[in-house]
């Protein structure tokens with residue numbers, strides 16, 4: 001197998017964690033005789049410093065032409081001026097939109113050995129295995145109009161939550177498809193008691209549910225979902241929701257797993273290259289220290305092997321090796337341990 005992967009290390013701890021994921025991908029390639037070509041590019045704050053924008057058209061084009069894109073993290077205090085016209089996050093949103101990756105898969109599992117790393121009571125965490133599917137190219141992040149204007153002598157700011165029926169349909173269809181390989185339960189999360197866009201969301205999700213009678217569908221209001229996620233997290237199988245609802249709920253769900261550093265994500269569209277990134281941010285406070293947890297990025301690389309490169313066996317092998325490392329007691333600082341970023345990756349490589 002031959003594939004080209006664009007690597008966007010980004011800012012903060014991004015370069016540290018992507019370097020370790022590349023070592024793991026390199027090992028997988030050597031073992032299986034696959035030819036993985038890595039092309040490193042700038043995106044985020046580092047691209048603002050070099051080119052004045054967070055994502056250049058050239059880098060976007062390279063990403064669109066690749067088989068998959070691996071991303072570390074973007075952003076940091078250096079680029080955090082709220083009045084700034086260019087922001088690292090624009091690169092990330094531009095990339096998601098430019099690749100058309102409308103579905104962001106964020107699996108949340110609780111490793112039995114990490115139950116104590118979570119602030120939740122251990123008995124609540126037994127059997128937690130959630131796949132959150134966050135709509136990624138629409139909703140409140142992308143709706144128009146957005147911006148500032150003066151009205152009645154006051155400054156106003158507007159963001160718009162806009163969904164077309166087809167945008168809801170394609171992401172909920174994916175939720176049902178993936179639920180069929182799991183426990184066959186979809187929870188569609190909205191705010192249909194208040195928002196018109198949520199009433200359309202619920203209408204479309206209901207229709208897709210009727211087309212998939214072998215999967216159970218329930219609807220849940222987002223505030224209830226926020227509560228249920230900590231009260232009874234094991235009751236969820238596949239959860240599908242609007243862009244910003246998903247952003248918020250996945251940070252909450254990450255607490256279940258003990259650390260943000262553990263969680264991977266895959267962003268998929270209609271057949272083009274997928275985008276793979278850990279759900280944690282650039283963590284400027286620990287950047288450059290070599291202590292970040294690389295597992296979120298390594299597990300994102302595993303999702304890349306599965307969803308973009310068709311290497312299911314290799315993906316599962318990486319996931320097993322990461323799990324075994326945790327079982328074997330490997331812990332970075334976020335998990336209460338002392339292993340460096342590199343040493344944690346070594347623990348995974350040793351078991352691969």
Ligand code: IPM
Pocket residue numbers: 075089092247279
């Ligand atoms: C995430 C992040 C991003 C988002 C930020 C960095 C723009 O929080 O991937 O969850 O809000 O989507």
Ligand code: MG
Pocket residue numbers: 247248251
């Ligand atoms: Mg987020």
